[in-house]
Each structure stands twice: as structure tokens, then as C-alpha cells.
Amino acid sequence: MDLTTVTGLTEALLAGNRRALARVISHIENNTDLARPLLAALYPHAGQAHIIGVTGSPGTGKSTLVNALTQVYRQQGLTVGIIAIDPTSPFSGGALLGDRVRMRDLAGDPGVFIRSMATRGSLGGLAQATADVIMVLDAAGFERIIIETVGVGQSEVEIASAAYTTVVVEAPGLGDEVQAIKAGVLEIADIFAVNKADREGVDRTVMALKMMLSLGVPEKFQVMHHGRMLPVEIPQARQDASAWTPPIIKTIATSGQGAKELVDAIENHRLYLEQSGGRLWRDRLRAATELRMILRDYLLENLLARTPPEALQAAIEAVARRDIDPYTAVQRLVEEVGVEVTAH
Amino acid sequence: MDRKVRVLVAKPGLDGHDRGAKVIARALRDAGYEVIYTGIRQTPAMIAEAALQEDVDVVGLSILSGAHMALVPRVIEELKKLGLEDVVILVGGIIPDEDVPALLEMGVAGVFGPGTLTSEIVETIENALGRQLA
Ligand code: B12
Numbered sequence: 001m002d003l004t005t006v007t008g009l010t011e012a013l014l015a016g017n018r019r020a021l022a023r024v025i026s027h028i029e030n031n032t033d034l035a036r037p038l039l040a041a042l043y044p045h046a047g048q049a050h051i052i053g054v055t056g057s058p059g060t061g062k063s064t065l066v067n068a069l070t071q072v073y074r075q076q077g078l079t080v081g082i083i084a085i086d087p088t089s090p091f092s093g094g095a096l097l098g099d100r101v102r103m104r105d106l107a108g109d110p111g112v113f114i115r116s117m118a119t120r121g122s123l124g125g126l127a128q129a130t131a132d133v134i135m136v137l138d139a140a141g142f143e144r145i146i147i148e149t150v151g152v153g154q155s156e157v158e159i160a161s162a163a164y165t166t167v168v169v170e171a172p173g174l175g176d177e178v179q180a181i182k183a184g185v186l187e188i189a190d191i192f193a194v195n196k197a198d199r200e201g202v203d204r205t206v207m208a209l210k211m212m213l214s215l216g217v218p219e220k221f222q223v224m225h226h227g228r229m230l231p232v233e234i235p236q237a238r239q240d241a242s243a244w245t246p247p248i249i250k251t252i253a254t255s256g257q258g259a260k261e262l263v264d265a266i267e268n269h270r271l272y273l274e275q276s277g278g279r280l281w282r283d284r285l286r287a288a289t290e291l292r293m294i295l296r297d298y299l300l301e302n303l304l305a306r307t308p309p310e311a312l313q314a315a316i317e318a319v320a321r322r323d324i325d326p327y328t329a330v331q332r333l334v335e336e337v338g339v340e341v342t343a344h
Numbered sequence: 345m346d347r348k349v350r351v352l353v354a355k356p357g358l359d360g361h362d363r364g365a366k367v368i369a370r371a372l373r374d375a376g377y378e379v380i381y382t383g384i385r386q387t388p389a390m391i392a393e394a395a396l397q398e399d400v401d402v403v404g405l406s407i408l409s410g411a412h413m414a415l416v417p418r419v420i421e422e423l424k425k426l427g428l429e430d431v432v433i434l435v436g437g438i439i440p441d442e443d444v445p446a447l448l449e450m451g452v453a454g455v456f457g458p459g460t461l462t463s464e465i466v467e468t469i470e471n472a473l474g475r476q477l478a
């Protein structure tokens with residue numbers, strides 16, 4: 001078994017070799033020369049898993065909850081792949097990935113695979129790398145894939161578009177309850193978990209959430225992409241998507257209490273998506289996002305590769321001197337080098 | 345290409361002294377590495393499996409219990425079982441000087457006690473990886 005070639009890696013991964021799986025993920029993270037051929041080889045084998053996003057403010061108990069959820073799934077005989085994402089330090093480029101500490105109970109189980117990922121470069125890049133790693137775990141045969149991300153911001157919205165079911169984790173005692181429940185979560189939450197239910201103030205957090213939900217769920221899944229609405233036709237399914245009201249589940253992740261109920265809610269949502277056509281709709285949405293992202297990167301790279309550095313430098317200088325506005329500069333650059341598509 | 349060196353920091357055995365491991369994890373992050381911290385009470389098999397899943401270049405063991413001469417060979421053995429013989433192994437904590445030669449003999453790339461400078465650890469890692477990549 002040769003773990004240095006695309007064929008060797010692909011065959012070993014599909015045969016369940018964990019070393020090969022780990023290696024393939026590294027190729028994707030590092031964007032090596034093997035990354036694209038590996039993705040192409042594995043893509044046809046993916047598409048079976050249910051993908052679950054778990055997000056929420058730092059310290060709300062996401063990792064502990066992922067640990068508890070996974071144990072429930074394992075009791076049900078389902079295999080679980082986990083991607084735990086933590087931020088890269090903008091100062092050093094390094095990262096401290098500590099989510100495994102809370103997932104100790106899963107060690108030694110061949111039905112579980114945990115991979116920690118740092119955010120590394122740009123947000124868009126992260127969303128793409130995450131989507132690719134999800135696809136790889138899916139191709140490797142994991143039936144449930146759980147992605148843990150910190151916070152609720154633009155990056156989470158993009159990552160959420162990779163998940164079929166997004167669980168937003170809240171916890172009491174994060175200060176002012178309403179304040180703590182950040183704007184934006186309603187758009188991505190399919191389920192709320194109010195964790196640390198053993199602590200004082202749970203009911204206030206639940207109340208705050210109920211209030212927010214009763215104020216009305218905004219139009220779901222109008223995912224903004226770099227300020228622009230995705231130009232996808234999504235007929236039928238939008239109504240179905242708003243017909244789902246996010247349930248609120250109380251959990252105590254440290255003891256596993258509520259984990260079964262949370263898994264039930266996730267599975268209900270999975271069935272709901274399948275029956276309403278929402279899964280297909282999300283697949284299409286994701287495909288649209290992915291294509292846009294890849295196309296943009298591809299065209300940019302392609303154009304920059306053919307732009308003489310002097311021409312680019314001259315344009316930068318001209319814009320900086322205000323001799324020319326940036327739009328006109330771009331227009332001229334593109335006219336100069338032309339648009340050319342070469343096979344890759 | 346965006347190659348990052350990945351380091352697993354783990355505490356094998358039953359010792360609960362985790363300050364040093366956390367200090368080192370943070371220092372290595374600040375040195376630009378992606379550090380995966382697994383926490384305390386890890387068995388050698390758990391450490392090897394985590395190293396495999398995370399596809400790390402370096403495994404750093406923090407041991408203050410005095411059980412290093414028993415634990416380190418077992419971690420090395422588990423890593424070998426999974427085909428991870430290329431991983432660079434570092435040991436830190438309370439390690440008497442007289443044990444250091446034996447640990448290096450086992451294949452440990454460096455042993456680091458209290459007061460270690462991050463730069464020394466980084467140098468050991470870079471040298472060990474450089475040798476392997478060459
Ligand atoms: C603080 C401390 C504790 C705290 C631990 C708190 C915690 N969460 O960490 C508490 C009070 C809980 C504790 C308890 C015990 N302790 Co105590 N403890 C210490 C003490 C005083 C300092 C350790 C420390 O935190 N140092 C600060 C950190 C930053 O330094 P460090 O861990 O050495 O790490 C540095 C280097 O070693 C190195 N390093 C460490 N790990 C790694 C890993 C890598 C990869 C690398 C590259 C480098 C590296 O870099 C770090 C930064 O420079 C030491 C004595 C000492 N001077 O070391 C005893 C000591 C470690 N404890 C000892 C003992 C015996 C115990 C107890 C068994 C006591 C008892 N009978 O109850 C219990 C056991 C607890 C348990 N469950 O394991 C003994 C161990 C004896 C031995 N090895 O033979 C020591 C040496 C004291 C002694 N002289 O007897 N302890």
C-alpha cells in the first residue's frame with residue numbers, strides 16, 4: 001500500500017485505512033499538488049453522510065456536547081467523523097487546538113475519527129477547506145459528520161452552509177442573556193442547545209431564546225456571499241425551510257443529560273429535510289456557493305498568473321496616486337491580458 | 345502550499361501536573377506551530393491514535409510523575425504499531441539528568457526540563473524535521 005500516490009491513498013482510504021484518511025486531510029489542508037486529484041477521486045464516493053454543525057460562543061460546552069452526542073450515535077451503531085475548528089493566531093500563524101481534551105471518552109473507538117483544524121488563512125478559504133474535509137470524511141464512510149466552530153459570525157454562516165443541521169449552543173451565565181444570544185444565530189440555527197442546564201439561569205436563557213424565536217424567524221438561508229445574494233433559483237423549498245421551528249433542548253454535556261434528546265432533534269431535522277426536499281435544496285445551495293468560490297479563486301489566479309508584475313505594479317501606483325480609479329484600472333488590466341481559459 | 349508543522353502535546357500516565365504542558369502548548373503556538381493539546385491521563389495507545397488522526401510531525405510528552413522510563417518506550421511502541429516511526433518525539437517535565445542518555449537512545453529527539461527556552465525546543469524540532477525532510 002503506497003500512501004504517497006493518489007491511487008494508493010484513495011484505495012486505502014476507501015478500504016478504511018485511518019492513516020490514509022489522516023494523510024488525505026493534510027494534503028487538502030496544505031493544498032498540495034495531490035489535493036485536487038484526491039478530491040476528484042473521492043467526490044463520487046461522498047454524499048451519504050448527515051452533516052451537523054455545532055457552533056456557539058467560546059466555552060459554552062460545544063466540545064463536551066460533541067463528545068456526548070457522539071456517544072449517543074455510537075450506541076445507535078452509527079459512525080462519526082468530527083472536525084473541531086479553532087482560530088489561528090493572527091500574530092504567529094500558529095494555533096492551539098484544544099477540543100480533543102473534552103472528547104477523551106471517544107478515544108480508542110474505531111467508529112470515530114477526530115480531526116482538529118486551524119482556521120489558517122481567509123474565511124472563504126476556511127469554508128472551502130472545511131467543505132473539502134467534510135467530503136473526505138463522507139467518502140471514508142462516516143455516517144454522521146460533526147463540525148465544531150467557535151462563535152457566530154460570517155465564517156459560521158459560510159460553514160453552516162456546509163451542514164444540513166446546525167446546532168447553536170448557548171449557555172446561561174454569559175452575562176446579559178439577550179445580549180449573549182448574538183444576532184445572526186436565528187438565521188443559521190436549526191436547533192438550539194441550552195447547555196450547562198445544571199447552572200443557575202437556564203430558564204432565563206431558554207426564555208430569551210423563545211422570545212427571539214417568537215419575534216419571527218427571518219428569511220432563512222439567504223446566504224450572503226461577499227455582500228451579494230447568491231444568484232440561485234430556490235423554488236419550493238424556502239417555504240418548507242421556514243416551516244421548521246428550531247426546537248430548544250436543555251443539555252448538561254458533562255453528564256450526558258439531554259444528549260439523547262438532542263440527537264433525536266437532529267434526526268428529526270434530518271428526516272424533515274429529506275421529506276421536504278430541503279436536503280436537495282441545501283445541496284444545491286452548497287454547490288452554488290462552492291462553484292462561485294472556486295470559480296472566483298480560479299479566475300483570479302489565472303488572471304494574476306498572466307498579468308505582468310510591472311503592469312500590476314503600475315496599476316497599483318496609478319490608483320494610489322489617484323491618477324485613475326480602481327474600477328477603471330481593473331477594467332484596463334483585464335482588457336490588456338484578456339481572459340483566457342486553459343485546461344488545468 | 346500552506347504547510348504548517350503540527351505538534352501533539354500529551355500527558356501520558358496518571359500524573360495531573362498539566363501546567364508545564366499548557367505553557368509549552370502556548371509557547372509552541374506562539375512559535376507558529378499548530379499545537380493539538382490532548383490533556384491529562386492519556387494512555388500510550390490514545391496518544392498514538394491521536395497522533396495518527398491529527399497527522400502530526402511531532403509528539404511532545406510532558407511527564408512529571410517520575411514514570412518516564414516506563415511510559416516513553418510504551419508510547420514509542422504504540423507509534424510504531426501504527427506506522428508512525430517518523431514522528432519526532434520530545435519529552436519534557438521532571439526528568440533526572442541520568443535518564444536523559446537512555447531516552448535519547450530510545451529515539452527521543454530532545455529532553456527539556458524546567459526553565460527551558462522555547463527557542464531550544466524550536467531548534468530541536470526544526471533540526472529533527474530538517475533531517476527527515478532532506
Ligand atoms: C505545582 C505542582 C503541583 C500541583 C500541580 C498543579 C497542576 N495542575 O499542574 C499540585 C499541587 C496539584 C501537585 C500535586 C502533586 N504533586 Co506536584 N508539583 C508541583 C511543582 C511544585 C511545580 C510543577 C509546575 O507546575 N511547574 C511549573 C511548570 C511550568 O513547569 P514544568 O511542568 O516543569 O514544565 C516546564 C518543563 O518541565 C518543560 N516541559 C514540561 N512538559 C513539557 C513537554 C514538552 C513537549 C516539552 C518540550 C517541554 C516540557 O517546559 C516547561 C516550561 O519550562 C513540582 C515541583 C517542581 N519544582 O517542578 C511538584 C512535583 C512535580 N510534584 C510532585 C508530587 C510527588 C506531587 C504529588 C504526587 C504530591 C502528593 N503526594 O499528593 C501530587 C500528584 C498530583 C497528580 N494528580 O499527579 C513531585 C514529583 C516527584 C517525581 N517526579 O518523582 C514534584 C517534582 C515535587 C517534588 N520535588 O517532590 N503538584
Ligand SMILES: Nc1nc2c(ncn2[C@@H]2O[C@H](COP(=O)(O)OP(=O)(O)OP(=O)(O)O)[C@@H](O)[C@H]2O)c(=O)[nH]1
Pocket residue numbers: 057058059060061062063064065099102150195196197198199251252253254255
Ligand atoms: N457545569 C457544566 N459545565 C459544563 C457543561 N458542559 C461543558 N462544561 C464545562 O465548560 C467548559 C468548556 O467546555 P468546552 O466543551 O471546552 O466548551 P467549548 O464551547 O468547546 O469551548 P471552546 O472550544 O473553547 O469555545 C469545560 O470546563 C466543561 O467541563 C455542562 O453541561 N455543565
Ligand SMILES: [Mg+2]
Pocket residue numbers: 062063064098099148
Ligand atoms: Mg471546544
